[in-house]
Amino acid sequence: ELKVEQNPLFLSMQEGKNYTIYCNYSTTSDRLYWYRQDPGKSLESLFVLLSNGAVKQEGRLMASLDTKARLSTLHITAAVHDLSATYFCAVVIVGTSGSRLTFGEGTQLTVNP
Amino acid sequence: ETGVTQTPRHLVMGMTNKKSLKCEQHLGHNAMYWYKQSAKKPLELMFVYNFKEQTENNSVPSRFSPECPNSSHLFLHLHTLQPEDSALYLCASSRLAGGPGSNQETQYFGPGTRLLVL
Numbered sequence: 001e002l003k004v005e006q007n008p009l010f011l012s013m014q015e016g017k018n019y020t021i022y023c024n025y026s027t028t029s030d031r032l033y034w035y036r037q038d039p040g041k042s043l044e045s046l047f048v049l050l051s052n053g054a055v056k057q058e059g060r061l062m063a064s065l066d067t068k069a070r071l072s073t074l075h076i077t078a079a080v081h082d083l084s085a086t087y088f089c090a091v092v093i094v095g096t097s098g099s100r101l102t103f104g105e106g107t108q109l110t111v112n113p
Numbered sequence: 114e115t116g117v118t119q120t121p122r123h124l125v126m127g128m129t130n131k132k133s134l135k136c137e138q139h140l141g142h143n144a145m146y147w148y149k150q151s152a153k154k155p156l157e158l159m160f161v162y163n164f165k166e167q168t169e170n171n172s173v174p175s176r177f178s179p180e181c182p183n184s185s186h187l188f189l190h191l192h193t194l195q196p197e198d199s200a201l202y203l204c205a206s207s208r209l210a211g212g213p214g215s216n217q218e219t220q221y222f223g224p225g226t227r228l229l230v231l
Contacts, residue, residue, distance in 0.1 A: 004155075033219065042203060043222040088156070100169065101220060103156040 002027045004091050006104035014112055016078050021107045023072040023089035031092040032072050033101065034063050036085045043088065047074075079111045116140065117223035119204050125229045126194065134189040134226045136204030144209050145187040146220065147179060150201040162187060163209060194230045201225045 003026040013019050023032070031050055035043040047056045049065035049072060056063050060083065062075045072089055086108045090101040117138045126132050138145065147159040161169035162181040176198075178190040187204055205220040 035222075042224045043205075045219050045221065048219055090156075100158060100161060102158075105155045 002029075002091065002093055002102045004089060004102050004104040006087075006089060006107050008107060009105055010108050010110075012110045012112060013076075013079050015080055018078065019076050021074040021076070021087055021109075023074070023104055025070050025072075025089075025091045025102075027091075027093060028067070028070075029091045029093055030067060032065055033090045033092070034072070034074055035088045035090060035103075037088065037106070038085050046087075076109075081111050081113060084109055084111045117204060117206055117221050119202075119223035119226050121226060122224060123227045123229075125231065126191070127231055128194060128196075130194075131190070131192040133191065134202055134204075134228075136187040136189075136206075136223055138185055138187075138204075138206035138221070138223075140206060140208075140221060142206035142208045142221075143184050144207045145181060145184070146205040146207075147187065147189050148203040148205065150203055150225070152200075156203070160189075191228075194228075196230050199228055199230045201227050 005024045007022050011019060033048050034046040036046050037043045047063040049063060052067040054065045060077045065072045074087060076083060086106045088103050088106045090103045092099050092101055120135045124132060143164050145162045149157045149159055158171050159173045160167060160179045165181050165184055176193050180188040203225045204223040207220040208218045210218060
């Protein structure tokens with residue numbers, strides 16, 4: 001059974017600081033997503049990482065994928081309050097009936113002034 | 114209207130009621146999904162439809178009954194629910210890279226239906 005684990009689950013940080021969220025998964029996969037969810041809202045796709053060594057950046061967020069270590073990271077640079085949200089990683093597994101996403105528990109990020 | 118829409122956005126129902134959740138996607142996708150999001154738990158995949166055919170039922174109780182009349186619409190029929198079924202129900206859609214059983218591209222989520230079962 002595929003397990004997707006994120007850490008930390010809760011992160012409180014000050015504006016201007018840097019931090020990294022980690023996503024470990026237990027089964028081979030070559031596609032990983034990062035999503036953002038604001039309170040009471042739906043999930044918004046941030047990044048899709050398709051191959052080993054993939055790195056993508058958007059503003060203050062940068063995501064990377066190491067398929068050999070089964071690890072993805074979401075790095076936050078110089079955090080601002082607007083980044084406060086819950087961040088999910090999700091791993092794609094392809095089976096006999098098609099592919100499915102398995103989500104991590106989510107990391108609730110709070111950026112304090 | 115664009116993206117993935119869901120109605121109603123909020124629903125309160127008793128355990129003996131029957132209600133339906135509706136999802137519509139305007140993205141030309143060919144796969145649709147129902148997820149359950151409970152407090153302090155990861156998103157749980159409930160059902161998957163590829164090209165209108167159900168390809169996955171993730172051990173969901175029979176009091177939840179999905180229906181996919183076409184590639185753009187997905188319903189979740191609810192009956193005799195329990196209080197522990199209270200949650201945010203999210204619909205998503207994606208495009209499959211090839212035919213049925215092929216890999217999916219990015220899933221796009223609707224705003225969700227917040228369900229409370231009394």
